[in-house]
Amino acid sequence: MMRLENKGAVVTGGGGGLGRVYALRLAAEGANVALWDINGAGANETAELVRKTGRIGVGMQVDVASEAQTVAAAKASADALGRIDIVVNNAGIVRDIHPVPIEELKLPDWERIIAVNLTGSFLCNKALVPYLKRSGKGKIINVSSGTALHGTNIRLDYICSKAGIIGLTRGLAAELGKYWINVNAIVPGPVPTTLSGLDPLKTHENKADYYPPEQLYAGRYLMREIMPRDLEGLVAFLASDESDMITGQLITVDGGRVFVG
Numbered sequence: 577m578m579r580l581e582n583k584g585a586v587v588t589g590g591g592g593g594l595g596r597v598y599a600l601r602l603a604a605e606g607a608n609v610a611l612w613d614i615n616g617a618g619a620n621e622t623a624e625l626v627r628k629t630g631r632i633g634v635g636m637q638v639d640v641a642s643e644a645q646t647v648a649a650a651k652a653s654a655d656a657l658g659r660i661d662i663v664v665n666n667a668g669i670v671r672d673i674h675p676v677p678i679e680e681l682k683l684p685d686w687e688r689i690i691a692v693n694l695t696g697s698f699l700c701n702k703a704l705v706p707y708l709k710r711s712g713k714g715k716i717i718n719v720s721s722g723t724a725l726h727g728t729n730i731r732l733d734y735i736c737s738k739a740g741i742i743g744l745t746r747g748l749a750a751e752l753g754k755y756w757i758n759v760n761a762i763v764p765g766p767v768p769t770t771l772s773g774l775d776p777l778k779t780h781e782n783k784a785d786y787y788p789p790e791q792l793y794a795g796r797y798l799m800r801e802i803m804p805r806d807l808e809g810l811v812a813f814l815a816s817d818e819s820d821m822i823t824g825q826l827i828t829v830d831g832g833r834v835f836v837g
């Protein structure tokens with residue numbers, strides 16, 4: 577029996593990038609998966625890939641910053657999958673991966689980044705927790721970023737949105753423990769994806785518009801690029817019964833740049 581056999585999972589931002597990688601790994605371990613993405617076509621493509629593994633896959637066009645859309649999608653996902661056990665709050669945006677001075681940050685950009693990355697994770701959790709409670713236990717995996725721990729390499733609006741995910745994770749872990757719902761956050765360092773304008777399947781150490789190697793590896797002990805494959809096993813582990821006594825934790829995947837989260 578596979579460790580996620582017949583579990584129901586929602587992966588936000590599952591229409592591409594890391595979300596697609598996580599969704600396919602959860603399906604490979606036995607889960608049925610609903611993909612929520614503002615890019616409905618991408619969500620449907622991932623759903624098709626999930627179905628090819630023999631699991632239920634459903635794609636939905638959802639803006640995670642909309643409460644009405646997340647509530648409707650939660651019900652539709654529970655109806656399609658039969659149950660919800662796993663939530664991966666992965667949808668996220670960045671205006672530009674390179675930092676700019678605070679004087680140049682525009683309020684509408686700040687507000688949209690916070691709305692999608694932080695409020696979106698709050699709204700998805702809010703909409704899906706009732707279904708996790710109904711399942712008798714559950715796994716929430718939020719997605720922060722190493723930038724929230726070391727404060728560098730990217731714009732302030734993004735850093736602050738991902739710092740908020742740490743509070744969301746710890747506060748919700750405290751609230752939901754009595755329902756046997758685990759809430760943890762993965763904290764990746766930079767990974768090449770469409771978020772950074774790159775192909776997730778290739779390495780990019782020397783690409784001029786990505787981070788130069790001396791910045792990419794600064795303070796890191798494992799001196800290679802972080803790839804999507806370095807994250808997917810952690811997501812599957814946190815989604816599984818093997819992590820039943822782990823909650824409220826930040827798990828950093830950054831080659832050792834940050835030891836204490």
Ligand SMILES: NC(=O)c1ccc[n+]([C@@H]2O[C@H](COP(=O)([O-])OP(=O)(O)OC[C@H]3O[C@@H](n4cnc5c(N)ncnc54)[C@H](O)[C@@H]3O)[C@@H](O)[C@H]2O)c1
Nearest residue numbers: 589592593594613614639640666667668766767769770771
């Ligand atoms: N790539 C990295 O270096 C890195 C590092 C740390 C954390 N992260 C985080 O990992 C997550 C995934 O990032 P990625 O690199 O795969 O990015 P990506 O841009 O490749 O994928 C993000 C997905 O989210 C979707 N999305 C955007 N806005 C949305 C909205 N309002 N509602 C629903 N879906 C929406 C996009 O359509 C896309 O499919 C993000 O939360 C990101 O902040 C990425």
